Amino acid sequence: MSHPIPxxxxxxxxxxxxxxxxxxxxxxxLFYDGLPWNGKPTRVFxxxxxxxxxxxxxxxxxxxxxxxxxxxxxxxxxxWNARGYAAIAMDTCGGVPGWHxxxxxxxxxxxxxxxxxxxxxxxVESFAPELPLDAQWPYHATAAVVLGHSLLRAVPxxxxxxxxxxxxxxxxxxxCLAAGVDPRFAFAAPxxxxxxxxxxxxxxxxxxxxxxxxxxxxxxxxxxxxxxxLPAADMPFLWVNGTNDFAFPMSSLQKSYRLTKGRRDLAxxxxxxxxxxGAGEKPPExxxxxxxxxxxGAPLPTFTGQGAAGGEVWAxxxxxxxxERAEFNFTRASGHWMDRTWNTVPVEVExxxxxxxxxxxxxTTAWYFNVFAEGDLVASSExxxxxxxxxx
Numbered sequence: 001m002s003h004p005i006p007x008x009x010x011x012x013x014x015x016x017x018x019x020x021x022x023x024x025x026x027x028x029x030l031f032y033d034g035l036p037w038n039g040k041p042t043r044v045f046x047x048x049x050x051x052x053x054x055x056x057x058x059x060x061x062x063x064x065x066x067x068x069x070x071x072x073x074x075x076x077x078x079x080w081n082a083r084g085y086a087a088i089a090m091d092t093c094g095g096v097p098g099w100h101x102x103x104x105x106x107x108x109x110x111x112x113x114x115x116x117x118x119x120x121x122x123x124v125e126s127f128a129p130e131l132p133l134d135a136q137w138p139y140h141a142t143a144a145v146v147l148g149h150s151l152l153r154a155v156p157x158x159x160x161x162x163x164x165x166x167x168x169x170x171x172x173x174x175x176c177l178a179a180g181v182d183p184r185f186a187f188a189a190p191x192x193x194x195x196x197x198x199x200x201x202x203x204x205x206x207x208x209x210x211x212x213x214x215x216x217x218x219x220x221x222x223x224x225x226x227x228x229x230l231p232a233a234d235m236p237f238l239w240v241n242g243t244n245d246f247a248f249p250m251s252s253l254q255k256s257y258r259l260t261k262g263r264r265d266l267a268x269x270x271x272x273x274x275x276x277x278g279a280g281e282k283p284p285e286x287x288x289x290x291x292x293x294x295x296x297g298a299p300l301p302t303f304t305g306q307g308a309a310g311g312e313v314w315a316x317x318x319x320x321x322x323x324e325r326a327e328f329n330f331t332r333a334s335g336h337w338m339d340r341t342w343n344t345v346p347v348e349v350e351x352x353x354x355x356x357x358x359x360x361x362x363x364t365t366a367w368y369f370n371v372f373a374e375g376d377l378v379a380s381s382e383x384x385x386x387x388x389x390x391x392x
Contacts, residue, residue: 060295063165
């Protein structure tokens with residue numbers, strides 16, 4: 001399918017503007033041009049940082065997309081700078097750092113004079129599918145990510161062929177959209193983000209409001225659900241999530257990761273907490289993937305097969321990294337994924353074949369395997385289901 005974002009956006013290097021009054025150690029604040037909104041020009045606030053480079057040296061880079069309730073975070077940029085990467089983090093909702101909250105607006109970040117639409121359902125109008133496409137938040141937020149990527153590619157010292165993309169929660173959602181729009185990314189790593197939001201993500205605030213009209217919801221999903229964009233993404237993907245995520249459940253995640261064309265890696269932790277900080281910004285698998293693609297590091301372990309027979313389930317893994325342990329995770333619960341109790345038992349990985357086995361306990365509804373390499377790097381098999389409620 002053709003997407004609503006104009007293709008010529010990939011050829012735009014946005015103009016940059018100073019951002020006086022915004023300072024953070026080691027990084028630079030700036031604005032850059034977004035796409036017009038309601039006939040008026042917009043600008044996007046961002047933090048940009050580079051590591052120390054020798055003359056003539058070029059470094060890899062990351063584009064960092066915040067989640068709902070967030071903004072551009074300088075600490076996140078510095079995290080990647082300390083690893084030897086350039087990085088840019090932009091505000092996708094027309095905000096700037098500086099906390100305020102008023103009962104009538106429910107908008108925690110101050111908005112600047114050149115803002116585009118607010119997002120995440122905090123401003124219902126920007127999510128209304130009957131609006132012109134260029135008046136809707138996902139249009140502008142995706143464009144902000146793509147334009148931020150173009151700006152980063154043009155920065156002296158940045159290797160444009162080695163730029164990855166990651167986002168947290170709503171930022172993971174935008175990561176999926178941007179990866180389907182912008183084939184220049186070398187890899188994408190959505191954290192708590194996927195498509196098929198009408199399938200099982202009933203706890204998302206925007207959906208509760210959108211369900212006032214099923215027809216309206218279906219139109220929004222047709223325009224902006226990541227499932228419409230992911231089939232166009234052929235770069236490697238790393239999907240990071242938890243078994244009980246309240247917004248992006250495992251059933252929707254599985255439908256999403258099966259759509260992309262390139263290599264896919266899964267890192268699914270049992271009851272992984274949802275949020276920014278360590279959970280969303282520092283999964284070690286993201287750095288491991290970047291290092292493997294950009295600096296010749298070892299790839300993550302890869303599951304090469306799995307199946308079930310005679311009351312037993314199995315999976316096979318190939319790993320260039322020594323494995324420290326493996327586990328079999330299963331649940332007997334059905335219904336909403338966020339409410340399910342998971343059980344974990346250790347399993348052995350056969351050295352000769354990379355195969356692990358587990359007896360399938362009675363009444364099990366879903367299961368999968370995890371293996372762990374040094375540094376707490378997790379790699380996950382796809383999950384299997386038996387008798388689960390797909391409508392949950």
